[in-house]
Amino acid sequence: GGSNNGGAGLVELEDGPRVVLEDRELWDKFHGLTNEMIVTKSGRRMFPVVRIRISGLVPNAMYNVVLEFVQIDSHRWKYVNGEWVPGGKAECAPTTALYIHPESPNFGSHWTKDIVSFHKVKLTNKTNGNVQIMLHSLHRYEPRVHIVRVGADTAGSPDALLRNSRASSIHPLPETQFVAVTAYQNEEVTALKIRYNPFAKAFLDAKERPGLDPRR
Amino acid sequence: GGSNNGGAGLVELEDGPRVVLEDRELWDKFHGLTNEMIVTKSGRRMFPVVRIRISGLVPNAMYNVVLEFVQIDSHRWKYVNGEWVPGGKAECAPTTALYIHPESPNFGSHWTKDIVSFHKVKLTNKTNGNVQIMLHSLHRYEPRVHIVRVGADTAGSPDALLRNSRASSIHPLPETQFVAVTAYQNEEVTALKIRYNPFAKAFLDAKERPGLDPRR
DNA sequence: GACCTTCTCACCTACGTGTTAAGC
DNA sequence: TCGCTTAACACGTAGGTGAGAAGG
Numbered sequence: 001g002g003s004n005n006g007g008a009g010l011v012e013l014e015d016g017p018r019v020v021l022e023d024r025e026l027w028d029k030f031h032g033l034t035n036e037m038i039v040t041k042s043g044r045r046m047f048p049v050v051r052i053r054i055s056g057l058v059p060n061a062m063y064n065v066v067l068e069f070v071q072i073d074s075h076r077w078k079y080v081n082g083e084w085v086p087g088g089k090a091e092c093a094p095t096t097a098l099y100i101h102p103e104s105p106n107f108g109s110h111w112t113k114d115i116v117s118f119h120k121v122k123l124t125n126k127t128n129g130n131v132q133i134m135l136h137s138l139h140r141y142e143p144r145v146h147i148v149r150v151g152a153d154t155a156g157s158p159d160a161l162l163r164n165s166r167a168s169s170i171h172p173l174p175e176t177q178f179v180a181v182t183a184y185q186n187e188e189v190t191a192l193k194i195r196y197n198p199f200a201k202a203f204l205d206a207k208e209r210p211g212l213d214p215r216r
Numbered sequence: 217g218g219s220n221n222g223g224a225g226l227v228e229l230e231d232g233p234r235v236v237l238e239d240r241e242l243w244d245k246f247h248g249l250t251n252e253m254i255v256t257k258s259g260r261r262m263f264p265v266v267r268i269r270i271s272g273l274v275p276n277a278m279y280n281v282v283l284e285f286v287q288i289d290s291h292r293w294k295y296v297n298g299e300w301v302p303g304g305k306a307e308c309a310p311t312t313a314l315y316i317h318p319e320s321p322n323f324g325s326h327w328t329k330d331i332v333s334f335h336k337v338k339l340t341n342k343t344n345g346n347v348q349i350m351l352h353s354l355h356r357y358e359p360r361v362h363i364v365r366v367g368a369d370t371a372g373s374p375d376a377l378l379r380n381s382r383a384s385s386i387h388p389l390p391e392t393q394f395v396a397v398t399a400y401q402n403e404e405v406t407a408l409k410i411r412y413n414p415f416a417k418a419f420l421d422a423k424e425r426p427g428l429d430p431r432r
Numbered sequence: 433g434a435c436c437t438t439c440t441c442a443c444c445t446a447c448g449t450g451t452t453a454a455g456c
Numbered sequence: 457t458c459g460c461t462t463a464a465c466a467c468g469t470a471g472g473t474g475a476g477a478a479g480g
Contacts, residue, residue: 038450041462045448062278062321078459105278105322125461137460182461183450190450199448202467254474257438261472294435341437353436398437399474406474415472418443 015056017147019171022051022115027175029192034084035178036189037141043122043132047197050118050143050176057108057147064104065111066146067118069097069133072177076138079185087138097133098146105150123180135180145171231272233363235387238267238331243391245408250300251394252405253357259338259348263413266334266359266392273324273363280320281327282362283334285313285349288393292354295401303354313349314362321366339396351396361387 021027026048027035038044050067057063071094075086099121103110124132135141149167184190194200237243242264243251254260266283273279287310291302315337319326340348351357365383400406410416 047449102319107321194450197449199469200450201469203450204468263473410474413473415445416443416474417445419474 017054017169017171018056019145019147019173020053020055021173021175022053023048024175026196030189031175031177033186033188033192035176036181036184036186037123037178038184039123039125039135039137039180039182041124041126041128043124043128045119045122047193048176050121050145050173052116052118052145052171052173054111054116054147057112059107059109059112061108062105062150063108063111064146064148064150065101065106065116066104066148067099067101067121068144068146069099069123069135069141070144071095071136072140072142075140077140077179078138082186084179084185092136092139095134095136097135099131099133111147125180125182137180137182140177140179142177143173145173147171233270233385233387234272235361235363235389236269236271237389237391238269239264240391242412246405247391247393249402249404249408251392252397252400252402253339253394254400255339255341255351255353255396255398257340257342257344259340259344261335261338263409264392266337266361266389268332268334268361268387268389270327270332270363273328275323275325275328277324278321278366279324279327280362280364280366281317281322281332282320282364283315283317283337284360284362285315285339285351285357286360287311287352288356288358291356293356293395294354298402300395300401308352308355311350311352313351315347315349327363341396341398353396353398356393356395359389359392361389363387 030048037046054065073086074089074094076088077084078087079085099118101116101118102120103116122132123135125135125137127134147169179185184193194203246264253262270281289302290305290310292304293300294303295301315334317332317334318336319332338348339351341351341353343350363385395401400409410419
């Protein structure tokens, strides 16, 4: 802690966990277009991947790190004439979707020593009994990170852990907001996904090679 | 606990963690031939995979689960005329190799709710700075499982954790003993590896299809 | 030469992409 | 019809096999 240091020129002015989003430039590219994330029955990974740098934890204390998906509003959205517009009232109640980082629980020193990546989280539109995140297609979401202190005698469901708010901090990631879709609507978003996601390289080749590739 | 129950017909007669090896039939096939495990510079997975079922943990307590590779004797071994025979004295001091299960640390309830698999452990003969297990080729090893109780204020190196033996239990897995090799010596071992490891299916096809495959 | 190690290779497993056509 | 969802598909990434040739 450092809040009672008398303010002697310290950079850290606040106590408690701090979270910084990685790949900000990439996220901003998508956010500027209104980002979309595919949801499928079997679950789809996110791209870009939510990756964060954490600091301000007690090294020897134990924490869970949780990614939450908050439904931003109660509207259903439509993509018409190149822009997203709100439709009627939402037909479904906003649900809380929680993804516990698979390295949880772990020591503060573990979470802060390296970038924490949520590349394994999968988004779905079906209520699988799995560990996947169920979202409503054509609704908007904002990912948030929760850092929850746990002890060797603290157990219970993820929800119970989050409600124990005295030992929990919340870190919104507004740059990672997105609309859940079953198929991409904005072709500029599709182009960005293909350009930067290595798993979509097959489609990048088809579009970029003619004219740019000096081979042959 | 159950050691002071007066022996009223209970199955569990002892306190503390219990470990049972999975895939016993498969392991016994290899053990009967004297099992071999490949070591490479970049690290090689084990096959069969060490998979265990754990019980007898305190659900809300925190544990590390560790796989240790104990050099059985100080001899160097040779494969001559179809059998393994001890050579001269060992030229290298027996080392202790520890692999902390990647889900560590975790609650007792986590470790006991499902099979714990060590499929990601990699064996090497080079001192990489990595998390890989360094073994001496042509020496014999016995894998052992350590279950180490840890608290939110317990930190330190893996070795330090193991030496804190008051909160640690050791579970030898004699059926998983093997000779570390850079190339298989016993062709019967090779045949078993090909037969049961899905990643070696290419070689299974080449050997089993002619005469057995009704296609064509 | 005999023995052991290293490297490259074809051939797998496993699964992450957007596309496309069909379904509703 | 139109809008949205689903499933099959081709084509990638990523990496686990023993074989076999080459090296020491």
